[in-house]
Amino acid sequence: MSGAMTRRRLLALGGGLALTGGLSACSSPLASGLTGAQPDTADVIFWNLFTGGDGANMVLMENAFRKEHPGVTVEATVLGWGNPYYTKLALATASGTPPDVGISHLSRLPLLAAAGLLEPIENAGVGDLGVTADRFTPAAWKKATVNGTVYAVPLDTHPFVLYYNVDLAKKAGLLDTSGNALKPMKGKAQFVDALKAMKDAGASYGAAMSITADPATAWRYFSMVYSGLAGPVVTDSGTAVDIDADAMEETFAFMQSITGPGLMPKELNGSGANVLFSTGKAGFLFDGEWQIPSYRLVKGLHFNVVPFPALLGPEPVAYADSHALVVPRNPRRSSARTAQAARFIKSLLDHSATWAQGGHVPAWLPVQRSKGFLGQSPQRNYVQAAFDAQYDPVAWYTGAGSDFQNTVGATIIEVLAGRLGPRKAVAAMRADLKRYTTARPPVTMK
Missing domain, CATH: 3.40.190.10 (Periplasmic binding protein-like II)
Incomplete structure (x- = not known):
């Protein structure tokens, strides 16, 4: 202009x-x-x-x-x-x-x-x-x-990360010799096994996540998992739908493999997720790192935070914004x-x-590598997530707090709740995305 x-x-x-x-x-x-x-x-x-x-x-x-x-x-x-x-x-x-x-x-x-x-x-x-x-x-x-x-x-990177209850993880045999850090895990089988181990160790659920009326969180979770297998769901500055149907169906099936057997609640609001994790009734929590200050205030809660491991696909991916x-x-x-x-x-x-x-x-490496930051825990434990960051696809309608996140997130919520199967969910996502890719942008994006 x-x-x-x-x-x-x-x-x-x-x-x-x-x-x-x-x-x-x-x-x-x-x-x-x-x-x-x-x-x-x-x-x-x-x-x-x-x-x-x-x-x-x-x-x-x-x-x-x-x-x-x-x-x-x-x-x-x-x-x-x-x-x-x-x-x-x-x-x-x-x-x-x-x-x-x-x-x-x-x-x-x-x-x-x-x-x-x-x-x-x-x-x-x-x-x-x-x-x-x-x-x-x-x-x-x-x-x-x-x-x-x-x-x-x-100024920063704020990724979607994996919280875990250290005491439950210890009982579940998931910690390394340091007694605080998770043992390395990779792939959906090992991850699901870890959730089962948390439940066997006394948690009501292996994991918890805010789902109900929280489409942005649902989108972050989906985007992280799907991005391990495929590229952005929209391309050409947001004008083209570019779904990998097999990868998306696999992503939805994986998500239901956790909520379906009861390893994670199918429907749960933000306060419910907070209660489950704060009281030791959920071994893991899927959320943004911005929740750390709140959990620090919970008396008796011993928790740590790390990047998600590779779930689908060979390399870990962290959904993030900055x-x-x-x-x-x-x-x-x-x-x-x-x-x-x-x-x-x-x-x-x-x-x-x-x-x-x-x-x-x-995001400023002189500070990221400084004693002032490296002395902060658990922040120093998930720095790698900033390097593995996957952002929203480039389009005029995507981004933090966007209607796009609300729309596609609502479809993902239906999947997590078990009301929409993986194949039908792919068709629903395609319809959601078409709504945006065919809309006229307020400015030229190319």
Whole structure:
């Protein structure tokens, strides 16, 4: 996109972002993005979507920058997670009133980049500060690249991982000589045997996972398993369905081999999964690493976290996403403001050991290899998952909190519940995907 975005195109982009967020209407975030101004009220204006523990850690990192740069002011604004955030970020940028630095999930990057809303990183001044490709987790840097141009600086990788109850695993004979780490396992047979061993050791279930009304988690689980056998389910920038029917049927059959015999509940909400794992009634938990801070608060729970082993296919795969730092395009931004934004980005990277306390793996290798991070457990145990990361397929409709994840995840939930057999589920997934691949994107993706 060059020059000013037309009103028609701007509204089309807003509509596309609303679809990716799965919301029925655009309310105040859209309106304020269209009409609200972003005056230069600080040297660096920063927008993010972090609350809770992540929000607290981000504030610590912001304050570290302020302390190191006492003459530089930072104004940080926290907006609603998901679609409200991305809609306002896109429309504020399109209307010429963006922040200097923003957060984006890398899975959301393709649409923002295709719309011309982001400054290429080579123009953002960070390269002069040593922010270069060789200093990042390769998978995250690759995902930050759209059509050969890097549009984001990865802050982390947050993978879907395998939690386990250490005490139950010890009773089940699943630990190595250290008494804390799982013995190596590979393939679906060994994995299912481990779930059975947990149940035999006294757990009510071998594993637990949030399923009911949690399509995003169902999608993460499916995508991880399926990606061991086949490539993305949509290709050509999201315009073509590319299902490997045999691989997908095998994936669904494997998933039902766990829920069918009762090794994992067929239907379970998030709080139910939390209770089962927290009370030792489930040996394993399938979830994102961002849940680690919550389980640390559970008195008497001795748990560890590792990447999933290879399940289907020869190599392990980790479903993941990444938070990244972007510089929204603003022709009015001065070189001085650009330089301050670059220093702010570099500072957040340098202090990302603080960010890792929320469970995330730093994408910045100097921190990932530092004592500050390697002293954090269990975070150091699943670093490999960041290197084996598999992200959402590239399309304008995929990504964190998207309607795409809700739609395909709902079909996967039916499989886990046993209401849809593997072969019929493949047909249902094909129909789900066709809905998106035939939809008209709000911007050209190629």
